[in-house]
Amino acid sequence: MHWTNCAAAVVIATALAMMTPTAGGQATAMKPAEQMSQTAGANERNWWKNAVIYEIYPRSFQDSNGDGIGDLNGITKRLDYLKALGVDAIWLTPIYPSPQVDFGYDISDYRNIDPRYGTLQDFNRLVAEAGKRHIRVIMDMVMNHTSDQHQWFLESRSSRTNPYRDWYVWRDGKGETATSKGEPPNNWESLFGHSAWQWDPKTRQYYYHKFYIQQPDLNWNNPKVHQAFKDIISFWLERGVAGFRFDAITTLYEDPTFTDERVILGKDGKPLRNAYGDPELDNSKTDNLPGVHDVIHEMRETIDKFNTSAFPGTRVMIGETYLPNIAQLAKMYGTPAAPEFELPMDTQVAFINKLDVAAFRARLTDVETRIGDHVPLLLFDNHDNPRMVTRYGDGVHDLDIQRALATVLFASRGTAMFYYGDEIGMVTTPPKRKQDVKDPIGITGWPKEKGRDGERTPMQWNASADAGFTTASAKPWLPVPPSAATINVAAEQNNPDSLLTWYSELIRLKKTNPAFEHGSNIMLDTENDKVLSWMRQAPGARQVVVSVNFTAQPQTVNLAAGGPGLKPARLTTLLKTPGGADATSLDRIALGPFGVYIGELQ
Ligand code: NOJ
Numbered sequence: 071m072h073w074t075n076c077a078a079a080v081v082i083a084t085a086l087a088m089m090t091p092t093a094g095g096q097a098t099a100m101k102p103a104e105q106m107s108q109t110a111g112a113n114e115r116n117w118w119k120n121a122v123i124y125e126i127y128p129r130s131f132q133d134s135n136g137d138g139i140g141d142l143n144g145i146t147k148r149l150d151y152l153k154a155l156g157v158d159a160i161w162l163t164p165i166y167p168s169p170q171v172d173f174g175y176d177i178s179d180y181r182n183i184d185p186r187y188g189t190l191q192d193f194n195r196l197v198a199e200a201g202k203r204h205i206r207v208i209m210d211m212v213m214n215h216t217s218d219q220h221q222w223f224l225e226s227r228s229s230r231t232n233p234y235r236d237w238y239v240w241r242d243g244k245g246e247t248a249t250s251k252g253e254p255p256n257n258w259e260s261l262f263g264h265s266a267w268q269w270d271p272k273t274r275q276y277y278y279h280k281f282y283i284q285q286p287d288l289n290w291n292n293p294k295v296h297q298a299f300k301d302i303i304s305f306w307l308e309r310g311v312a313g314f315r316f317d318a319i320t321t322l323y324e325d326p327t328f329t330d331e332r333v334i335l336g337k338d339g340k341p342l343r344n345a346y347g348d349p350e351l352d353n354s355k356t357d358n359l360p361g362v363h364d365v366i367h368e369m370r371e372t373i374d375k376f377n378t379s380a381f382p383g384t385r386v387m388i389g390e391t392y393l394p395n396i397a398q399l400a401k402m403y404g405t406p407a408a409p410e411f412e413l414p415m416d417t418q419v420a421f422i423n424k425l426d427v428a429a430f431r432a433r434l435t436d437v438e439t440r441i442g443d444h445v446p447l448l449l450f451d452n453h454d455n456p457r458m459v460t461r462y463g464d465g466v467h468d469l470d471i472q473r474a475l476a477t478v479l480f481a482s483r484g485t486a487m488f489y490y491g492d493e494i495g496m497v498t499t500p501p502k503r504k505q506d507v508k509d510p511i512g513i514t515g516w517p518k519e520k521g522r523d524g525e526r527t528p529m530q531w532n533a534s535a536d537a538g539f540t541t542a543s544a545k546p547w548l549p550v551p552p553s554a555a556t557i558n559v560a561a562e563q564n565n566p567d568s569l570l571t572w573y574s575e576l577i578r579l580k581k582t583n584p585a586f587e588h589g590s591n592i593m594l595d596t597e598n599d600k601v602l603s604w605m606r607q608a609p610g611a612r613q614v615v616v617s618v619n620f621t622a623q624p625q626t627v628n629l630a631a632g633g634p635g636l637k638p639a640r641l642t643t644l645l646k647t648p649g650g651a652d653a654t655s656l657d658r659i660a661l662g663p664f665g666v667y668i669g670e671l672q
Contacts, residue, residue, distance in 0.1 A: 156577035206312030263346030313386035325355035345519035446484030470664035499551035500524030584611035
């Protein structure tokens with residue numbers, strides 16, 4: 071699938087892990103929030119500005135209890151791996167109790183942990199153990215909808231006069247009679263196929279769902295919904311989380327006229343059809359309506375209350391912001407008077423889906439020059455899209471292409487986010503038969519849309535039959551791909567030419583080289599349509615140049631003509647792809663197919 075648009079008292083069960091010695095030598099219990107901030111050092115406030123964030127799909131990362139489903143204790147077990155990689159924060163896709171129709175994005179209780187993943191005690195231990203390693207934990211916050219099994223919805227659907235009725239979006243059908251439900255209120259569609267309206271026979275109205283039928287949309291015109299989420303957010307902040315990734319944030323509001331959306335026509339004058347066979351709509355009445363900005367700001371105010379001396383360290387807001395252009399993305403940062411996200415995701419760069427130098431240069435320049443002083447959040451992958459190697463690979467130079475893209479990710483200014491398994495080169499492995507599909511959209515859309523199982527397969531830790539994901543006797547919830555035999559952590563860990571080593575090296579540079587840490591991004595050699603080159607420059611730091619060959623042919627670039635402020639000086643290699651040549655001056659940087667050169671000007 072391509073989504074281009076689209077109680078302060080913490081239960082301290084693991085007391086030992088969370089004790090800290092006082093001056094007198096006795097141990098006192100700490101709240102996870104305090105522990106996180108104390109271990110994180112002086113740069114705590116700005117930690118997110120040049121950070122490396124690792125997305126974990128908990129079902130698929132590490133199973134610790136042999137049921138074939140990943141869990142929190144499994145993640146805790148792998149923290150040392152993440153630490154060694156240089157990860158600053160992990161974002162966990164939803165781990166709350168859920169019927170798992172949308173694998174956690176259908177939440178039935180926002181204040182607990184799904185028993186498949188563990189307990190609140192396990193969660194506290196994860197936060198504490200992560201904190202010891204200076205790794206922060208970011209939760210997913212789903213505010214657009216709940217599960218249809220959430221108590222709020224069960225109440226809401228029970229009668230038209232129930233106090234929770236207006237927590238959701240209910241409308242009469244068109245042409246309804248005593249014996250017929252009529253037609254849905256308008257032509258709006260679910261992103262997961264077919265009408266966005268579901269008839270509810272008990273109270274004889276339709277409810278709106280932008281996603282699955284089992285995910286009714288909340289009514290954000292109701293102030294009680296706002297308050298409920300402020301309380302939920304506070305609940306988790308008190309447990310020491312370092313922030314939230316806000317799911318489906320652009321779809322919170324619906325146009326109050328509830329009139330039809332425009333059908334998009336093809337060149338032949340007929341409606342374009344999506345993978346489910348439905349007409350494509352312009353989404354103008356259900357996506358990115360102005361009210362979302364007020365909600366983001368409101369949540370930011372709630373979170374900022376925790377960014378005080380009592381809870382030092384910045385908690386951040388990440389946005390799932392699929393937006394059509396940089397101007398819309400810029401708005402997601404808010405204004406000085408009404409700040410919004412610190413880190414709205416830049417899906418402009420992520421989903422170019424073609425190794426087109428000009429497009430990369432233009433979009434990276436956009437995010438460098440058109441979001442004010444804010445920090446870009448770059449990424450290529452997540453749990454909703456085919457993996458980057460599948461979208462950008464050519465089947466011949468896949469490893470080199472992944473090195474090239476990782477360089478764009480980590481050597482550009484900003485915060486970098488990547489998805490578990492990208493660092494070893496995991497490939498998308500979709501189900502071969504409809505009966506094997508787990509993600510419901512893969513059933514509705516088969517065979518055009520095979521769902522998202524392919525990018526959610528178990529993490530490949532080693533070459534064993536279960537890839538080290540689960541115990542030998544358990545059946546993983548999704549099959550381990552055959553590629554695990556060669557693409558796995560154990561095979562790559564001590565190999566200097568592996569993708570995993572390349573990721574570690576790039577992250578090390580990002581964290582230790584002053585130009586990479588704070589420097590601005592200035593594009594060089596801007597007429598070149600084969601090689602993307604840029605400079606990182608920070609006051610008082612040595613300039614660094616980066617060249618990435620976007621072609622399968624060797625290329626040589628001459629950066630001596632410079633760019634604004636580039637000094638003609640001797641070059642020292644910081645990093646180059648295996649087999650690549652060292653360069654000593656800017657006028658001759660030789661690159662192999664999809665090769666990368668990073669050098670510092672002396
Ligand atoms: C975006 C999430 O990333 C996706 O996995 C989910 O299905 C939808 N939002 C609905 O919550």
